[in-house]
Amino acid sequence: MxxxxxxxxxxxxxxxxxxxxxxxxxxxxxxxxxxxxxxxxxxxxxxxxxxxxxxxxxxxxxxxxxxxxxxxxxxxxxxxxxxxxxxxxxxxxxxxxxxxxxxxxxxxxxxxxxxxxxxxxxxxNRFTTPMMKLKKVLDTKLMGPIVHTQVDSYWWRGHSYYDLWWRGTWEKEGGGCTLNHAVHHIDLFQWMNGMPAEITAITSNTSHDNAEVEDLSIAIGKYENGSLAQITSSVVHHGEEQQLIFQGKNARVSAPWKLKASSSKENGFPENDKSLETEIQKIYEQLPTLKYxxxxxxxxxxxxxxxxxxxxxxDGEQGRKTLELITAIYQSASLGKTVTLPLEEDSPFYTREGILKNATYFYEKTASIENFASNEITTGGNYE
The missing domain is CATH 3.40.50.720 (NAD(P)-binding Rossmann-like Domain)
Incomplete structure (x- = not known):
């Protein structure tokens, strides 16, 4: 025990x-x-x-x-x-x-x-049946090399969300939606597709003028083989539709689960590759449901x-990779430069002090309450 x-x-x-x-x-x-x-x-x-x-x-x-x-x-x-x-x-x-x-x-x-x-x-979110199954399908490599990944970490939070005493500041929260909401999807992304070689990003605060941090960010990751990844982090998206899409040379798979495979006609236009779709779908359906x-x-x-x-x-090394990718997004957006990975100790964003000095501050935090009356929260991630 x-x-x-x-x-x-x-x-x-x-x-x-x-x-x-x-x-x-x-x-x-x-x-x-x-x-x-x-x-x-x-x-x-x-x-x-x-x-x-x-x-x-x-x-x-x-x-x-x-x-x-x-x-x-x-x-x-x-x-x-x-x-x-x-x-x-x-x-x-x-x-x-x-x-x-x-x-x-x-x-x-x-x-x-x-x-x-x-x-x-x-x-x-790694411990969900849809994500475990998607990871195992990707590991088969039946999709061919991944050429484009789309990460939509869409959330919605009202203005008062950042009134809680520790939220909305670089010192206490450490960042905005990229760090504290999209962390789930960025973790899934790097677990399934590995770390890109470079990041170019931009952040904004469109709807929360009571917070220093961003409520929207868009990043482009580039891999050494030329594959691109598009990562959107947000707390301004109504409906909170969240998805990860992996476009391979042979087929497209995603969470929520969607499968499409194409082959080329003589003139280069697409036609359905039913054989590959059937093979991938069979693998997906045969994978077990998680008990917990x-x-x-x-x-x-x-x-x-x-x-x-x-x-x-x-483990902690996996956790560090996710934070490294998020840190690269903040560094790129704050300094206006493409960032090469991995980040080393010479990064201006390696230390907490460096982040506080170099990060973009959008607004001044204008309220600070100890607790909300309700502890009820939503955690997103409906991938069925």
Whole structure:
């Protein structure tokens, strides 16, 4: 039986708690921590947990009965909390984004390696049946070389969304929709298609004049083989239709699932390649449905890794790649230049201080409230 502590009891914490509660024979939540302990107490009562409530994570570092920690706090605190627990010999699951800078990511990964503990970064959309099936279909290479990828990370958030005390600032949130919303799709993109060689991007704030950060960004990634990727990150799209489309030389596949294959007529115009479509569709349909999805799926993966002393699907190196791609988008948009990957320590955006100095500030944050009355959120990702 593994004992769990949840650090931060805001909007995303219930997803973690529900995830752990799927495995009552394997784990038990023994502690909840929040700087507003009344929030933690409310969650304790809501989920009927027999957990201790504390107001600082440092109160839990010396507890020998804690094996795994979920970090659900604002992004700027992730590195300190994760490193503290890794140094204390605990395994750590950190909410997205991994940290506020690549420098912090590297420090977290070094702590995990030094202490031989698991560091996993939340990317719950990998643990959905449509995405797992799409990944396996892409791995067959039946589509041929991918020539164009379209990533539409469309969300909608009202003006008041950025009134919460830590949102809408580079210092506390670390960025806008590119970092905190499109992180899901950017993670899926780099997992399925690998990292591009360069990024050219532009950001804007069209609808939230109470935030320093962007609410819309468009980036173009270019691969060494000439393939292009188009990544749109947004919190201004009504309907929140989200999709990933991979155009190969032989066929197109996507989430939500859509398949089209073409072959060439004598004059170069297309005709349906029914044979290839049938082959790909058969593979897709034969792939199994996941037993556990989203946070529960990732928690199952982490618990299994601890129990069986094996690796996780999404470790700190994977988490760093996703943040590296996002950082390249911010660097390109802020400095007005194409950015070559990988980003090294000489990048002006490698450190948190560099980001705060060089990032584009759109507006001044004009409101700061401690909590919203409702903790209800939407997490997107309907890929059926």
């Amino acid at each position: 593994l004992n769990i502590a949840v650090i931060g009891t805001g909007a995303i914490a219930p997803a973690h708690i529900n995830g752990y509660l799927n495995f009552p024979e394997r784990c038990n939540i023994v502690a909840l921590c929040d700087t507003f302990p009344e929030k933690a107490q409310k969650l304790k009562e809501q989920f009927q947990l027999s957990a201790d409530v504390v107001d600082t994570h440092k109160a839990l570092l010396e507890r020998e009965d804690i094996d795994l920690v979920s970090v659900c706090t604002p992004p700027y605190t992730h590195a300190e909390i994760a490193i503290d627990f890794l140094e204390a010999g605990k395994h750590v699951l950190v909410e997205k984004p991994m940290a506020s800078s690549l420098e912090e990511c590297d420090a977290m990964n070094q702590a995990a390696y030094k202490n031989q503990r698991i560091l996993s970064i939340v990317a719950q 999805e989203r946070h529960a799926g990732q928690i199952d993966d982490v618990l299994t890794a601890i129990e069986e002393n094996k690796g996780v699907l999404i």
